[in-house]
Amino acid sequence: MANKKRKKYKRKKNKNSSIFSSSIFKKFIYFAIVIVVAFFVWQIFFYSPPAKRVINIKEDREEIQDYKPGESSVGSALNYALKRLEIPQKFISKSKEGDNTYLTVIVDKNQLSLTICNIFITDTIEEAGGQVLRADESTNRNSLQMKIFDPENKHYYILNIKLDNQGRYEQITRLGIIIDDFGYNNETLIKEFMTLDKSITFSIIPGLTASQKVMQKAYNQNRESMIHIPMEPISYPENDPGNNAIFVDYSEEEIQDLMQDYIKELPLCVGANNHMGSLATKYDYIMRPVLRELHKNDLFFVDSKTTTKTVAAKLATEVGINVEENNLFMDNSYSAGRVLRVTEKILNYAKTHDDLIAITHFRKSSLEELKKILKNLEGKNIKLTPISEIVRPKDYIL
Numbered sequence: 001m002a003n004k005k006r007k008k009y010k011r012k013k014n015k016n017s018s019i020f021s022s023s024i025f026k027k028f029i030y031f032a033i034v035i036v037v038a039f040f041v042w043q044i045f046f047y048s049p050p051a052k053r054v055i056n057i058k059e060d061r062e063e064i065q066d067y068k069p070g071e072s073s074v075g076s077a078l079n080y081a082l083k084r085l086e087i088p089q090k091f092i093s094k095s096k097e098g099d100n101t102y103l104t105v106i107v108d109k110n111q112l113s114l115t116i117c118n119i120f121i122t123d124t125i126e127e128a129g130g131q132v133l134r135a136d137e138s139t140n141r142n143s144l145q146m147k148i149f150d151p152e153n154k155h156y157y158i159l160n161i162k163l164d165n166q167g168r169y170e171q172i173t174r175l176g177i178i179i180d181d182f183g184y185n186n187e188t189l190i191k192e193f194m195t196l197d198k199s200i201t202f203s204i205i206p207g208l209t210a211s212q213k214v215m216q217k218a219y220n221q222n223r224e225s226m227i228h229i230p231m232e233p234i235s236y237p238e239n240d241p242g243n244n245a246i247f248v249d250y251s252e253e254e255i256q257d258l259m260q261d262y263i264k265e266l267p268l269c270v271g272a273n274n275h276m277g278s279l280a281t282k283y284d285y286i287m288r289p290v291l292r293e294l295h296k297n298d299l300f301f302v303d304s305k306t307t308t309k310t311v312a313a314k315l316a317t318e319v320g321i322n323v324e325e326n327n328l329f330m331d332n333s334y335s336a337g338r339v340l341r342v343t344e345k346i347l348n349y350a351k352t353h354d355d356l357i358a359i360t361h362f363r364k365s366s367l368e369e370l371k372k373i374l375k376n377l378e379g380k381n382i383k384l385t386p387i388s389e390i391v392r393p394k395d396y397i398l
Contacts, residue, residue: 074150075101077128078157081121085112091168099154105161108169110354114144117161121146173350174385175377177201177370178273178302178326180228181362183208190214192367194221197374199384203228203273206262207244219268224386226302227262227269229290231277233306241276248280252289259293270388271300273326273359278306287311288319295321300391302326304359324391330360331369339369343376350382355390 082092082105091106107117114137122132125148134147142165148157179193183205190210193202194217202218203226204211218225230245246255262272272294280286281303291312294301300322303312316323327349330342349356360366374384 073128073152074125074130074148074155074157075153077124077130078103078121078148078159081124084124085117085120091164100156100158102158103160105159106164106168107161109163109165110169110171114141114161114163118144118146121159170381171350171354172381172383173353174355174390175346175350175382176355176357176385176387176390177330178203178226178357178359178387179362179366179370180273180275180304180359181205182214182225182228183211184362185210185213186362189362189364189367190217192364193362194218194223196367196370197384198223199386201226201387203275204266204269205230205242205275206265207242211266215266215268224271224388225266225269226387227266227272227299228275229259229262229272229277230275231280231286233276233278233280236276236279239276245276246280246286246290248283248286250286252285255286255289256293259290263293263297263299269299271302271391273302274304274306276306277304281310281312282307284311284315287315291315291319291321291323295319300324300388302357302387302391322391324355324357326357326359328356328358330358330373331363331366339372339376342369343373346373346377346382347380350380355385357387357390 085107087105087107093104095102107114118135118137122135125132129152131149131151132146133149135144136146137144142163144159144161146157146159146161148159149155150157177200179196179200180203182190182193182202185208187210190213198221201224202214204214205228207230215225230241232241232245232247233239236247244258244261246258250258263269274281287310291301301312301316303310303323303325305326310325313323313325328342328345331338346356346358360370
């Protein structure tokens with residue numbers, strides 16, 4: 001009896017383990033074969049590869065559009081690169097011979113180097129599917145010749161990029177304007193300031209009712225914003241920087257905690273400057289943790305320079321952070337004729353400097369004066385510039 005049971009068990013076990021003989025497995029195999037065949041049929045008769053992409057220039061940003069017959073992605077990429085390098089059309093000459101297009105490009109040696117031109121043009125061309133066959137700098141380092149191949153149209157571009165040594169470029173001073181004291185909930189005034197040129201930077205006091213709202217509005221507008229760090233002034237308590245300010249009797253740990261709170265509250269800001277702080281910015285033990293926390297979060301610092309005894313610039317090298325100083329308060333007095341005097345100061349300063357930082361404030365009167373000053377500067381060799389482009393290293397940022 002036991003033998004019969006073992007034989008039956010053995011036969012049952014073998015039957016279950018022989019899955020290859022089951023009808024279910026056969027059906028699975030047939031189904032898989034049908035799927036594979038269908039996939040190959042689809043690949044051969046119905047599938048088409050994604051459309052080629054081409055760089056198209058619109059205003060100052062890169063946009064990608066579907067490839068259209070007759071357009072050259074490499075040609076568009078080259079035009080895009082020259083525009084992003086901010087080379088005016090009057091300094092670009094072009095001619096065509098057979099399969100070659102020749103371009104002579106004059107660049108402002110005070111703004112660009114041949115190395116930067118080479119790197120950015122090469123990267124842009126290669127991203128568009130082109131090939132940079134040669135990039136040779138002259139022995140005197142005043143010119144660069146590049147040969148670019150467009151495999152799509154079997155076409156060559158020959159670029160001769162020259163540094164301007166004849167003064168054809170007028171000296172342009174970059175003007176970075178910071179508007180301090182945002183964060184107060186004055187919706188009408190906020191809207192009025194939002195109509196200003198987008199290169200003008202908003203500096204926001206943390207902890208106020210509209211602080212985060214202004215930060216988000218500026219970001220949505222593609223405008224830079226900064227953290228306006230409240231710090232103790234010499235005139236405290238007559239002038240109060242606020243309950244969440246950094247005071248000179250704070251420990252390093254307390255300062256670090258406050259800085260982390262500011263940055264957490266205003267994460268879209270690109271840098272910081274001091275609100276008041278004529279006392280706090282005089283001391284290494286205060287400014288060192290401030291600058292360190294900014295540096296950890298890849299933020300820069302603009303010293304509002306509310307005191308001539310500030311130590312921020314001195315500590316910058318030690319901490320490894322980018323620091324610049326305010327050159328001019330645009331609304332620090334209320335005397336008649338201030339608009340013309342500020343305009344004159346900016347123009348005089350621009351005669352001997354490539355960059356200028358000026359600060360005004362979130363006030364209706366300051367807004368109206370700023371509009372008049374900007375009107376006076378129209379047609380002058382002044383270029384409104386986002387503050388980060390002035391404070392960051394002079395390596396060309398694209």
